[in-house]
Amino acid sequence: MTRRVALILAAAVSAGALAGCDGVVGARMTFDDTENTKITEVVLSGGASDVMVETDATATGTRIRRVIHGGTDPGPSYQLAGGVLTLNGVCGPDCRVDFVVTAPPGVAVKGELRSGDVSLSGIGAVDLRVSSGDVMVENSTGTVKVRATSGDINVVGGSEVNLEAHSGNLSALDVAGPVTVRASSGDVDLKLNAVTSVTASVSNGDVDLMVPAGDYRLRTVTNSGDQEIVGIRDNPTSKDVLDLRTSSGDLRVIAG
Numbered sequence: 001m002t003r004r005v006a007l008i009l010a011a012a013v014s015a016g017a018l019a020g021c022d023g024v025v026g027a028r029m030t031f032d033d034t035e036n037t038k039i040t041e042v043v044l045s046g047g048a049s050d051v052m053v054e055t056d057a058t059a060t061g062t063r064i065r066r067v068i069h070g071g072t073d074p075g076p077s078y079q080l081a082g083g084v085l086t087l088n089g090v091c092g093p094d095c096r097v098d099f100v101v102t103a104p105p106g107v108a109v110k111g112e113l114r115s116g117d118v119s120l121s122g123i124g125a126v127d128l129r130v131s132s133g134d135v136m137v138e139n140s141t142g143t144v145k146v147r148a149t150s151g152d153i154n155v156v157g158g159s160e161v162n163l164e165a166h167s168g169n170l171s172a173l174d175v176a177g178p179v180t181v182r183a184s185s186g187d188v189d190l191k192l193n194a195v196t197s198v199t200a201s202v203s204n205g206d207v208d209l210m211v212p213a214g215d216y217r218l219r220t221v222t223n224s225g226d227q228e229i230v231g232i233r234d235n236p237t238s239k240d241v242l243d244l245r246t247s248s249g250d251l252r253v254i255a256g
Helices: none
Strands: 002-010 027-035 041-045 051-055 062-069 078-081 084-087 096-103 108-115 118-121 126-132 135-138 144-150 153-156 161-167 170-175 179-185 188-192 198-204 207-211 215-224 227-230 241-248 251-255
Touching: 062 078, 084 096, 118 126, 126 135, 135 144, 144 153, 153 161, 161 170, 170 179, 179 188, 188 198, 198 207, 207 241, 215 227, 215 251, 241 251
Parallel strands: 041 084, 041 108, 051 096, 051 118, 108 126, 118 135, 126 144, 135 153, 144 161, 153 170, 161 179, 170 188, 179 198, 188 207, 198 241, 207 251, 215 241, 227 251
Antiparallel strands: 002 027, 027 062, 062 096, 078 084
16 A cells, blocks of 8 residues: 655745746745555666665655655656565656665665765665765765766765765765775765775876775875875784875875
8 A cells, every 4th residue: 555645845036936747947846655565675777867865764665755756746766576675766757766764774785876965874785876965975884886977976884885976076974894985086985983994096186095093915006196194003914904095196004
């Protein structure tokens, strides 16, 4: 069963601000759906949408809010089958659907997004590819893997992280690792809360790494830029490797 509440939120700033797909600015519609299914996975299927997935341990089902910009009919913008929720954002020409999904903790999120920002909180494993947009992941309980062509990627909390951006900054803060990051043009900011391995490669940008005190096998390469290494106990036999490389940019590593 599906409970749907449709709310028209048309804020007119002039006589021309009317609902529809005719390019008029200022109109949107919101649809709230509750599905009596606890999903295990959210799949993004390549559309142009802002997507937020939040979690609620007390929820008995899955709540899906769709905000339609430039249209009045959400169309088949999501599908639910076998515990998998697929979001596609399809609603017609000059029309866009954004999503806010409330799901059980630990739900996996994967897929692709052509354009839009992604915000995830309290989820499980993440495997995403975004062409244009920023990604924020908080307190994941699984491996986080994100690829972005253009946009920043930020991770807070969690364990294993694997990030890559062609143009954009990367950050992973208060994570247990291991961590692997690669940036063509952008800065990398990493802070670990456990002794583990870190691999960071940047073509054009700075690398800033904070790790707990411990023994590490240190490998650093800086072709054009300054290096600052503070408090690292370099142990060539350690299983925890800090492999840090920047072609053009500064490199700073601090332990403590």
